[in-house]
Amino acid sequence: MTTAPTAKPFLAKLAARAPSLRLYSGLLLFTYVFMHFCNHAFGLISPEAMERADFFLTTPWKYPPFEQLLMLAIILHFLLATGRLVRRRSLRLKPKEWLQIVLGLLIPVLLFQHILGTRVAEIAWQVDPFYERVLVDLAVFSPRIGILQAIGLIVVWTHGCIGIHYWLAVKPFYPRYRAVLGGLAVAVPTLALAGYTAAASTVLQRAATGGTPYLAHIINEAGRTAQSFAFYSRMSEYFLIITLLLAISPFALRPLRLILDRVRRAHTLQLPNGKTVRVAPGATALEALREAKVPIASVCGGRGRCTTCRLHCRSGLTDLPGPNPVESAALRSINAPEDWRLACQIRPTANLAITPLLPANATASDGRRPGGLTGSERQVVVIFTDLRDSTKLGETKMPYDVLFILNQFFAEMTEALRATGGHYAQFTGDGLMALYGLEDRNIRRAIENAMRGAAEMLARIDKLNDHLKSELPFDLRIGLGIHIGDAIVGEMGPPQREQISAIGDSINTTARLESKCKEHGVPLIISRDIITRGKLHIPEGTKIHREALRGKDREVEYYALTTLPTISSHTEKTAAKGTTASQKAQ
Structure with missing residues (x-):
């Protein structure tokens, strides 16, 4: 009897903390990807150099506390990101936002085979995923999957870089270091792909020279068996279906949300020029304004960090729920008056009269201006x-x-x-x-x-x-x-x-x-x-x-x-x- 009253506040707190959890889990995953890419770059020397670097760069992530934290970050980041997509009432997004969403949904589809063939096979069948064995699989036995892995590298890195950009865009130092960070964003995957390609070429040369004895030696050294290969083939089919379903699930659930929204009463936003904008139930003011094609600034992409979507609430403020932790922190950072709110965070529950306080082309530096002094x-x-x-x-x-x-x-x-x-x-x-x-x-x-x-x-x-x-x-x-x-x-x-x-x-x-x-x-x-x-x-x-x-x-x-x-x-x-x-x- 006591669980029901406590579950709702817990879920409410979790929802309020979702942007922060999504950010921190994403940063953890990006750190892992960065170290993995650095490991790949050693392929420019040799597969053996990749193996030696692996001990310092990726092996530590296999220790139980780190691996459990990594798995939790993967699950949490995917659930929060797809949940945010399902919760959106409008899909009128900037091209950069769409690119990040599509790339994020493609990641499981592109990488599940790699995970099955390495870490899952290691845990379930004690198959050693040393670099030369993985390269033999991707370059000799399944070059098609090898190409998919290379594409997957680019997809993962691009998705992460867009997220990092949105996170740093509101920081004062970002404009000064943007060129340097942009150079690193290009250099790191370039070196990783070059290392991966060079190591794969080396393995192909060894396979051409050594023939079947060389390949048999690699398979025996890895401890690969017919049972482990059958398990991999069978699970690949299942996981392909699962990952495809996960990728389309947000778009499949959205129609259900829209049907429910039609039953519930909608509210309106009254703009200074007299225009009225309908707000779908549960939608943010930013989503409603975008859907109505009303220009409004949002440098951080609606994450509640940049404050460029700040609004003056002329009436209806008392009917709004109080600011969540993300919005409160952002408003405090600019010393905003009580009648200011962020369009990306408020979900109007009554009619609201608003005035956007910054122009649609506002920059991150504009968002840092003190609130009550504009x-x-x-x-x-x-x-x-x-x-x-x-x-x-x-x-x-x-x-x-x-x-x-x-x-x-x-x-x-x-x-x-x-x-x-x-x-x-x-x-x-x-x-x-x-x-x-x-x-x-x-x-x-x-x-x-x-x-x-x-x-x-x-x-x-x-x-x-x-x-x-x-x-x-x-x-x-x-x-x-x-x-x-x-x-x-x-x-x-x-x-x-x-x-x-x-x-x-x-x-x-x-x-x-x-x-x-x-x-x-x-x-x-x-x-x-x-x-x-x-x-x-x-x-x-x-x-x-x-x-x-x-x-x-x-x-x-x-x-x-x-x-x-x-x-x-x-x-x-x-x-x-x-x-x-x-x-x-x-």
């Missing part, structure tokens, strides 16, 4: 920092000396931001703009972190004055303008040189506030909104200034301060935790 309107805390008397500094120091001092200044300021969870947005000659609240939407905590950032900047200026005392004609001073408001935050700048920044009225207001530092002769100009919303404490009787800043009609209230406001003691602990979490995220 052209979104949000409240941020802004700090403008300006170095005082920089013109005077240029008059008294050589250009290279000024550049050295400015670089030191910017290094200290950006380090102050890093230590307090701020984001360096842009610099303007002798000043910079910083943003707080990009990764944490708690505005109170963003204000508190900004106050700590301002304090850190002022402290680092004092330390920099001590460090550069012999280089400076006068002490460096800075002015800080701090304000809060709505802004458009996103990647801005020329192509290939974009950086996260912000634009909006609040940004302009903060810049104007900072310019008031000179007028009031203070290091800090802080808007009343910051003091009020952050519940900050300033000295009693501090005058509040109210005026329309340059270029603006609306009046702004602000304080001109010589010291930073203090943070309420009951929020110190919470803010400190927020800062620590932000630093870890960076």
